[in-house]
Amino acid sequence: ASTHPLARALHRAAPDTRTPAGVEEVPGSGLRLATQEGEWRLGSRRWCGVAESSSGSGGGPELWFRAPGREATRFRFTDPPRADAAAVAAALKGQGMAVEILSGDRAEAVRAAAAATGIERFSAGRAPADKTARLQELAQAGRRVLMVGDGLNDAPALAAAYVSISPSAAADISQNAADVVFQGRRLSPVLEAITVARAAQGLVKQNFALALIYNAATVPLAMMGFVTPLIAAIAMSSSSLLVTGNALRLARRRGRWTSSSI
Numbered sequence: 469a470s471t472h473p474l475a476r477a478l479h480r481a482a483p484d485t486r487t488p489a490g491v492e493e494v495p496g497s498g499l500r501l502a503t504q505e506g507e508w509r510l511g512s513r514r515w516c517g518v519a520e521s522s523s524g525s526g527g528g529p530e531l532w533f534r535a536p537g538r539e540a541t542r543f544r545f546t547d548p549p550r551a552d553a554a555a556v557a558a559a560l561k562g563q564g565m566a567v568e569i570l571s572g573d574r575a576e577a578v579r580a581a582a583a584a585t586g587i588e589r590f591s592a593g594r595a596p597a598d599k600t601a602r603l604q605e606l607a608q609a610g611r612r613v614l615m616v617g618d619g620l621n622d623a624p625a626l627a628a629a630y631v632s633i634s635p636s637a638a639a640d641i642s643q644n645a646a647d648v649v650f651q652g653r654r655l656s657p658v659l660e661a662i663t664v665a666r667a668a669q670g671l672v673k674q675n676f677a678l679a680l681i682y683n684a685a686t687v688p689l690a691m692m693g694f695v696t697p698l699i700a701a702i703a704m705s706s707s708s709l710l711v712t713g714n715a716l717r718l719a720r721r722r723g724r725w726t727s728s729s730i
Contacts, residue, residue, distance in 0.1 A: 506536030
């Protein structure tokens, strides 16, 4: 009943399970189902009423299941980062960007992910509202934040970010909130999107300059009667072809970005 990566992994481990009607997903917490015996819950420790100091703490990501009148059951997971996550983080920092992790997971799991990807700044236990508040804090400080996220909990932050990116495997609401959606298991499209955007901005400025220079030279000649209608038509077409040809340089350079972005 959920698109959360841990929920999908649990479902793959037990493919014969069936989802009963009435299951509700609470962003940042987990799933719940109201029954005559009481409420069944699957999700975080806090959501299932398990104390942080209880046995079973530590390790990687986890889900807890609690049924009425029974002890909570823990499901443990291994969650390795994407193959190029560390390289992409290093490349972004090499371009002068500050990289930060905002996660709703436990501190132990987030700390391990941050260490594996070389990201020094991270925070755990963040609810969707907390992530949005952090982005607003950065925006008020004059930062333009690029948010990359895939979960249901990330949708509000993706919508609040200056620009946002989401993988095609993300929850539908996250994809709808994102400005860019990329395919595949690697994170290099994030770096490529930034590179292409910067190059496109440069070409747009060049085209404005070319159009300004071109018209500054040809319009006075036309006003003084030195240009026939045929030549004027050719000149206008040439101007359009000039800026279009300059813009097409972006496509010719794309192959070099995909092969050397990292």
